[in-house]
Amino acid sequence: xxxxxxxxxxxxxxxxxxxxxxxxxxxxxxxxxxxxxxxxxxxxxxxxxxxxxxxxxxxxxxxxxxxxxxxxxxxxxxxxxxxxxxxxxxxxxxxxxxxxxxxxxxxxxxxxxxxxxxxxxxxxxxxxxxxxxxxxxxxxxxxxxxxxxxxxxxxxxxxxxxxxxxxxxxxxxxxxxxxxxxxxxxxxxxxxxxxxxxxxxxxxx
Numbered sequence: 001x002x003x004x005x006x007x008x009x010x011x012x013x014x015x016x017x018x019x020x021x022x023x024x025x026x027x028x029x030x031x032x033x034x035x036x037x038x039x040x041x042x043x044x045x046x047x048x049x050x051x052x053x054x055x056x057x058x059x060x061x062x063x064x065x066x067x068x069x070x071x072x073x074x075x076x077x078x079x080x081x082x083x084x085x086x087x088x089x090x091x092x093x094x095x096x097x098x099x100x101x102x103x104x105x106x107x108x109x110x111x112x113x114x115x116x117x118x119x120x121x122x123x124x125x126x127x128x129x130x131x132x133x134x135x136x137x138x139x140x141x142x143x144x145x146x147x148x149x150x151x152x153x154x155x156x157x158x159x160x161x162x163x164x165x166x167x168x169x170x171x172x173x174x175x176x177x178x179x180x181x182x183x184x185x186x187x188x189x190x191x192x193x194x195x196x197x198x199x200x201x202x203x204x205x
Contacts (some may be wrong), residue, residue: 008157024062025199026080026116029087030109030128034071034100036162037131045129045159046091048192053084054194062201066112067091067164070105071098072136076112101136102171106143108153113152119151124152125176128169131159140167144174153177158200159188187193 018083022174029052031045056063067078067087077090116124126147132139144154156168157183172179180195182188 001077010104018110019150023121024064024115024117025125027111027113027199028066028068028080028109028126030068030070030105030106030126030199031091031094032100032102032130032132032159033069033094033096034132034158036100037096040185041097041131041160042094044188045117046094047185048189049091050088051189052192052196053087055193056199057084059196059199060201062116066109068105068108068112069094070101070103070108071096072104074101074104074108076108078184079112080116085136100130100132100134102130102134102140102200103137105115106140106147106171110147110150110152111145113150124162125139125155125177125199126152127157128168128171129154129159131163133164133192134167139175145147148175156180157171157182157188157191165186179187 004062015038029049053065055155062081064082064088065084066080067090069075069077080085106128113126116122147154154172156179158165158168165181169179180191182191
């Protein structure tokens with residue numbers, strides 16, 4: 001507190017400052033490995049994820065990243081870790097095929113996040129990507145509701161003309177996140193880089 005009109009003191013007016021507060025983040029990537037992701041699409045996704053992790057490595061925030069993937073079934077490919085090379089290796093070895101259960105992928109990502117470090121200033125984010133339409137398992141919006149109740153932000157990315165943009169927009173809205181659409185591999189790479197940069201700081205006033 002500052003006092004004016006006193007001998008030897010000057011009057012100071014408080015100023016509102018906007019500062020960048022750096023916090024830790026746990027991020028789970030949920031990616032589509034259904035049959036429609038074969039060929040150029042999975043190659044584009046691998047490139048985009050590599051850009052995402054390399055961008056994170058250049059930020060001042062301490063991130064741990066995990067990876068879940070899905071077709072009609074889901075698996076937990078990488079548990080949360082600050083070794084981002086694990087993500088690169090898992091993506092390189094990832095097979096494609098099968099149907100599309102977005103909710104099972106999200107549930108697998110939720111399971112990974114449930115083992116997140118228990119720290120006061122850890123922000124939790126899930127990024128769900130698909131190139132198709134959900135056709136197996138429960139409604140993804142139900143999964144989103146459960147995930148959001150645990151304080152996890154959900155961003156969604158749709159890729160290509162066959163993706164269900166309406167449903168994924170609703171999933172992001174439930175998860176208090178943003179939705180993105182990539183019409184091409186170049187756009188997919190740009191989106192993952194943009195998200196990585198956005199995750200790096202949180203502005204407070």
